[in-house]
Amino acid sequence: xxxxxxxxxxxxxxxxxxxxxxxxxxxxxxxxxxxxxxxxxxxxxxxxxxxxxxxxxxxxxxxxxxxxxxxxxxxxxxxxxxxxxxxxxxxxxxxxxxxxxxxxxxxxxxxxxxxxxxxxxxxxxxxxxxxxxxxxxxxxxxxxxxxxxxxxxxxxxxxxxxxxxxxxxxxxxxxxxxxxxxxxxxxxxxxxxxxxxxxxxxxxxxxxxxxxxxxxxxxxxxxxxxxxxxxxxxxxxxxxxxxxxxxxxxxxxxxxxxxxxxxxxxxxxxxxxxxxxxxxxxxxxxxxxxxxxxxxx
Ligand code: NAP
Numbered sequence: 001x002x003x004x005x006x007x008x009x010x011x012x013x014x015x016x017x018x019x020x021x022x023x024x025x026x027x028x029x030x031x032x033x034x035x036x037x038x039x040x041x042x043x044x045x046x047x048x049x050x051x052x053x054x055x056x057x058x059x060x061x062x063x064x065x066x067x068x069x070x071x072x073x074x075x076x077x078x079x080x081x082x083x084x085x086x087x088x089x090x091x092x093x094x095x096x097x098x099x100x101x102x103x104x105x106x107x108x109x110x111x112x113x114x115x116x117x118x119x120x121x122x123x124x125x126x127x128x129x130x131x132x133x134x135x136x137x138x139x140x141x142x143x144x145x146x147x148x149x150x151x152x153x154x155x156x157x158x159x160x161x162x163x164x165x166x167x168x169x170x171x172x173x174x175x176x177x178x179x180x181x182x183x184x185x186x187x188x189x190x191x192x193x194x195x196x197x198x199x200x201x202x203x204x205x206x207x208x209x210x211x212x213x214x215x216x217x218x219x220x221x222x223x224x225x226x227x228x229x230x231x232x233x234x235x236x237x238x239x240x241x242x243x244x245x246x247x248x249x250x251x252x253x254x255x256x257x258x259x260x261x262x263x264x265x266x267x268x269x270x271x272x273x274x275x276x277x278x279x280x281x282x283x284x285x286x287x288x289x290x291x292x293x294x295x296x297x
Pocket of ligand 1: 127130131134159160161162163164182183184201217218219220222239240241242262263264265266
């Protein structure tokens with residue numbers, strides 16, 4: 001239980017509703033900032049405005065998956081008001097207060113320099129759970145943007161990380177001929193073990209000559225103009241890697257190859273599941289933090 005733990009949920013999309021629900025269930029004291037237009041009446045939470053007085057009382061702050069933008073603005077889809085997080089506000093919180101965000105950037109790192117910042121999307125468990133709705137969203141994108149079946153198509157998946165592995169397995173399960181690109185020999189071995197066709201990333205230009213679909217998960221420019229120039233004109237590129245993706249979109253457009261950057265698929269195709277994934281991990285972390293604090297006092 002999180003009884004007496006004061007937590008502010010600041011901004012975010014439908015995924016945060018699952019987080020709020022779970023915090024209330026665990027008896028936390030919940031303050032909602034950036035939710036003034038939310039119809040759902042969470043009886044156990046208070047809608048509030050940013051104020052120094054509130055920040056002085058907080059044990060934890062939960063930010064949206066994206067954290068803040070480089071100017072400190074927090075995305076608030078349930079409010080028209082601009083919420084800006086500053087170092088001054090963060091430093092009003094008690095020293096033990098923890099800030100939870102999906103990812104971070106230089107701005108957020110800087111303003112939380114004197115507090116603990118937890119980036120939950122960096123955790124393996126969250127990334128692996130998140131790969132499930134990501135795969136479903138990827139399949140949806142591919143179906144929407146092709147006039148041929150996945151079954152029987154030649155699919156190149158770039159990267160055998162937490163997302164790439166799930167994507168490769170799912171497309172193979174749908175009957176695609178899946179090739180997976182990696183740079184480490186242990187990944188090449190794993191791809192073979194999975195019954196898929198491995199290739200080293202330095203071989204990518206050759207491999208792309210007859211692919212129907214390319215799904216990139218590598219957050220670096222790997223689908224270069226040279227790579228795209230080798231691809232058949234009907235090929236589709238779906239780039240899952242974080243912005244700006246790993247594709248030369250300018251050149252793809254010039255060549256007439258459809259290339260789509262598809263960020264945030266879990267929040268798009270399955271906000272409830274994605275929210276439950278975040279809520280489960282966040283409440284576990286908050287519980288550990290709260291227990292450690294109670295033991296200290
Ligand atoms: P990950 O587990 O770190 O996997 C990334 C993979 O990229 C690793 O296999 C890594 O190989 C490889 N890689 C990195 N740099 C490389 C390079 N220069 N050349 C070749 N391979 C390279 O990350 P993840 O959790 O799978 O996420 C992958 C990307 O997808 C991230 O950008 C993440 O933000 C994004 N993502 C997007 C969505 C969405 O909805 N669009 C959902 C989830 C994740 P090594 O091990 O050799 O470094």
